[in-house]
Amino acid sequence: PYEEFDHTIQMVRPAWATIREVRARRGDVARADAILAGNRKVTDRLRHLLDAMRPQGAVRIRKLEDGDDLDLNAAVMAAVDTRLRRQPDPRVMMRVLRKTRDTAVMVLLDLSESTNDTVAGGQTVLDLTRSATLLLSEA
Known part of the structure; x- marks a missing residue:
């Protein structure tokens, strides 16, 4: 169990959250393609940043x-x-x-209740998290 900040009462709850590692179900391919198509510049920038981490020469x-x-x-x-x-x-x-080096990235996603909150643009934090994870995996 891990502590978690409860945004409703504005306090940290000790031993409140549990982290479970699970495989994600297969998502909607058309939706993923639309996200990738609309964010080519972001994907290219992420790819550039990841390539910069690799030693060259x-x-x-x-x-x-x-x-x-x-x-x-x-x-x-x-x-x-x-x-x-x-x-x-x-x-x-x-x-x-x-010089070569493989780059590995591990992503920990916050799936707490607060990720259902909407942000500017009408999307939820969870929607943005999914999109960001997709873009990172594509890079």
């Missing part, structure tokens, strides 16, 4: 004996060592590793 691992590419700095140093009649470092290769 690559990491070079230098001074390898075996690799995919020539490490130019190490090769030049080996050539200098050879001209100076010193033993060159044989680690003149490098490998490029792409």
